[in-house]
Amino acid sequence: MTHVIQVDDLRTYIKTERGVVKAVDGVSFSVDEKEVLGVVGESGCGKSITALSIMQLLPDRFASIESGSINYIPRDGNASIDIARLNPKSREMRSIRGKEISMIFQEPMTSLNPVYTVGEQIIESLLLHEKMNKKEAMMRAVELLKHVGIPDPELRVREYPHQMSGGMRQRVMIAIALSCNPRFLIADEPTTALDVTIQAQILDLMKRLQQEHDMSIMMITHNMGVVGLMCDRVLVMYLGRVVEEAKVREIFKSPLHPYTLGLLNSIPKLNPKERKKDRLIPIAGNVPDPSEIVTGCRFAPRCPRAFDKCQEEPPLIEVETGHKVRCWLHE
Amino acid sequence: MFNYILRRILSLPVVILGVTLLIFLMMQLLSPYQLLASYIRSPEELKNKDPDVLIHTYGLDRPAGERYVKWIQNVIRGDLGWSNSANMPVKEAILARFPATLELALFAVIPVIFGGILLGSFAAMHHNRWGDHLTRIFAIVGWSLPSFVGGLLVLMIFYGVLGWFPPGRLSTWAYQIVTSDQFVNYTGMYTLDAILNGNWAIFWDALRHLIGPTLTLAYLWWAFIMRITRSSMLDTMNKDYVRTGRSKGLPERVVVKKYIRSNALIPVVTVAGLMVLGLLGGVVIVETVFDFKGLGLLTATAAQQLDYAAVLGTTMFYCFLLVIVNLIVDILYAFVDPRVRLE
Numbered sequence: 001m002t003h004v005i006q007v008d009d010l011r012t013y014i015k016t017e018r019g020v021v022k023a024v025d026g027v028s029f030s031v032d033e034k035e036v037l038g039v040v041g042e043s044g045c046g047k048s049i050t051a052l053s054i055m056q057l058l059p060d061r062f063a064s065i066e067s068g069s070i071n072y073i074p075r076d077g078n079a080s081i082d083i084a085r086l087n088p089k090s091r092e093m094r095s096i097r098g099k100e101i102s103m104i105f106q107e108p109m110t111s112l113n114p115v116y117t118v119g120e121q122i123i124e125s126l127l128l129h130e131k132m133n134k135k136e137a138m139m140r141a142v143e144l145l146k147h148v149g150i151p152d153p154e155l156r157v158r159e160y161p162h163q164m165s166g167g168m169r170q171r172v173m174i175a176i177a178l179s180c181n182p183r184f185l186i187a188d189e190p191t192t193a194l195d196v197t198i199q200a201q202i203l204d205l206m207k208r209l210q211q212e213h214d215m216s217i218m219m220i221t222h223n224m225g226v227v228g229l230m231c232d233r234v235l236v237m238y239l240g241r242v243v244e245e246a247k248v249r250e251i252f253k254s255p256l257h258p259y260t261l262g263l264l265n266s267i268p269k270l271n272p273k274e275r276k277k278d279r280l281i282p283i284a285g286n287v288p289d290p291s292e293i294v295t296g297c298r299f300a301p302r303c304p305r306a307f308d309k310c311q312e313e314p315p316l317i318e319v320e321t322g323h324k325v326r327c328w329l330h331e
Numbered sequence: 332m333f334n335y336i337l338r339r340i341l342s343l344p345v346v347i348l349g350v351t352l353l354i355f356l357m358m359q360l361l362s363p364y365q366l367l368a369s370y371i372r373s374p375e376e377l378k379n380k381d382p383d384v385l386i387h388t389y390g391l392d393r394p395a396g397e398r399y400v401k402w403i404q405n406v407i408r409g410d411l412g413w414s415n416s417a418n419m420p421v422k423e424a425i426l427a428r429f430p431a432t433l434e435l436a437l438f439a440v441i442p443v444i445f446g447g448i449l450l451g452s453f454a455a456m457h458h459n460r461w462g463d464h465l466t467r468i469f470a471i472v473g474w475s476l477p478s479f480v481g482g483l484l485v486l487m488i489f490y491g492v493l494g495w496f497p498p499g500r501l502s503t504w505a506y507q508i509v510t511s512d513q514f515v516n517y518t519g520m521y522t523l524d525a526i527l528n529g530n531w532a533i534f535w536d537a538l539r540h541l542i543g544p545t546l547t548l549a550y551l552w553w554a555f556i557m558r559i560t561r562s563s564m565l566d567t568m569n570k571d572y573v574r575t576g577r578s579k580g581l582p583e584r585v586v587v588k589k590y591i592r593s594n595a596l597i598p599v600v601t602v603a604g605l606m607v608l609g610l611l612g613g614v615v616i617v618e619t620v621f622d623f624k625g626l627g628l629l630t631a632t633a634a635q636q637l638d639y640a641a642v643l644g645t646t647m648f649y650c651f652l653l654v655i656v657n658l659i660v661d662i663l664y665a666f667v668d669p670r671v672r673l674e
């Protein structure tokens with residue numbers, strides 16, 4: 001199977017007043033065509049920074065890709081492009097953004113421009129990447145709104161973001177992201193900010209669209225439940241590192257890393273009724289500040305099974321084909 | 332949009348009622364003798380007369396409610412009393428002076444707003460680099476320079492040394508033409524009237540006199556608009572939707588224009604409205620330094636000479652302006668922000 005994106009040893013550092021934060025610290029993975037890759041981990045583990053590195057949308061004042069490569073493999077068999085080497089503002093990068101790779105963000109309430117109608121915001125990408133005139137683009141925008149399940153698209157296309165609910169706005173964001181038929185979609189916690197019932201609807205929509213458009217998706221979430229619902233393969237991240245990688249079936253059947261186990265034990269239920277019954281078992285402690293960590297297994301301070309050897313950092317070991325884990329217990 | 336504007340206009344009478352009540356309340360601090368002054372045109376009128384009788388004649392001893400109604404009736408008729416300091420009815424004094432103030436304000440507003448916004452967004456785009464520092468110094472100097480110092484500097488350099496921009500509103504020869512029968516005073520704003528009369532010599536003369544005070548005012552307010560634009564742009568730059576704009580692959584130029592600046596201008600509108608109001612109320616110091624006889628100078632002179640009628644009259648007029656400018660700002664607001672338009 002062909003890859004769409006191949007990330008190798010990516011390091012993205014953030015300069016803060018308290019020093020350099022290695023937000024992404026040697027991450028490697030690839031996404032196959034039509035594959036949905038889940039990226040899970042608690043907040044602060046470097047998921048968003050990984051995504052923003054691929055899009056070259058890092059806050060340029062203080063975050064930058066230090067090393068590694070991000071190869072995008074175009075569809076027509078052309079040579080791959082190393083995004084990490086491109087200038088974020090270059091024409092080449094801009095022709096990838098929104099056209100080849102699109103992104104949906106976590107905050108639907110603030111991710112749309114308040115002073116333009118949703119129609120105007122959808123046609124922007126169409127006018128830019130597809131050679132359409134304004135009228136054609138508007139018609140396409142209406143189709144797209146219909147496609148993402150917005151009722152009365154002819155009317156709503158003229159509305160402003162503030163006239164819409166969070167769920168509707170996220171649908172609009174999806175419409176924008178899909179407008180130019182991207183090959184690869186990055187969804188950074190697209191449902192975290194939404195009501196549970198709306199969450200399920202949006203996930204259904206994304207699943208449907210993924211199949212209809214033959215897209216690859218990188219689905220960022222901190223919820224293992226979403227992974228089970230949406231993904232083919234999963235990458236578990238902890239403090240800027242990949243700690244486990246496996247097929248979804250595999251991860252639910254035989255999770256290896258203690259951190260993954262913790263995440264599985266704390267799945268919030270999408271159904272609110274079940275949610276009340278089920279007590280979550282959270283992982284002890286919090287994600288430490290990444291500027292503090294130095295040596296040893298990064299999960300050791302919170303790990304229930306830590307032992308002597310854990311003072312040294314374990315490598316990512318492939319225990320079975322396609323199942324990798326970074327833990328001394330599975331040497 | 333239409334509904335929004337209609338609602339604003341319908342609320343005007345309420346605002347005006349409130350304002351007049353407030354002014355009337357302040358008037359209660361004055362004694363009937365002081366209020367009587369606005370009915371007396373010359374000391375002669377008081378000869379051999381008992382002020383108390385006059386107070387009774389003019390109804391100044393009536394109950395407050397009655398006096399308020401009478402006062403409002405007078406105001407509506409445009410009768411604001413007699414100004415001792417200007418030696419003419421207050422209404423005429425205001426009408427004679429306001430065009431000068433309006434002309435100055437209009438000339439200052441355009442370079443201030445456009446220049447301020449351009450410099451402000453330049454500073455924001457060069458955040459913490461030399462471009463930002465340079466404009467910051469420029470702003471701090473403008474902001475902290477008292478306008479009498481700035482005005483005198485302008486006068487010294489451009490009039491004293493270079494002889495380009497003299498004080499006053501017109502040269503003597505031009506003034507004679509303007510006050511003669513051949514020249515029609517349509518608006519009282521000499522530059523505009525000169526164009527309407529097709530008299531270019533007068534136009535250039537009026538313009539020359541305007542540049543000094545305009546420059547002084549512009550420099551001060553430029554800094555103001557610039558700093559607001561800058562901080563608003565910096566604020567907007569970090570918004571999520573700006574990242575969305577970039578994620579579409581839009582060129583940076585478009586992102587700045589459609590995503591950053593169009594949102595950053597919303598607070599600038601409010602500030603610009605306040606500024607216009609400040610300019611229209613008359614700028615006493617600049618008017619004094621440049622001997623530019625506008626509303627500010629009228630009010631200041633009236634206050635110095637305890638000319639109650641003129642002070643109350645200009646206050647009334649100022650409140651009226653405030654209401655109008657606020658309405659315009661509200662409407663502009665609706666233009667730049669759909670959230671207001673569709674509220």
Ligand SMILES: Nc1ncnc2c1ncn2[C@@H]1O[C@H](COP(=O)(O)OP(=O)(O)O)[C@@H](O)[C@H]1O
Pocket residue numbers: 014016021023041042043044045046047048049050059289290
């Ligand atoms: N804008 C920022 N300023 C400073 N630090 C940041 C910023 N964004 C992210 N970081 C740091 O980078 C690390 C990874 O963050 P992020 O990728 O956003 O985590 P996640 O998406 O997994 O919740 C965190 O430790 C966070 O503190």
Ligand code: SF4
Pocket residue numbers: 257258259297298299300301303304305306307309310314326327328329
């Ligand atoms: S290496 Fe040690 S500390 Fe780290 S996860 Fe495995 S057991 Fe826990």
Ligand SMILES: [Mg+2]
Pocket residue numbers: 044047048049188189
């Ligand atoms: Mg995140």
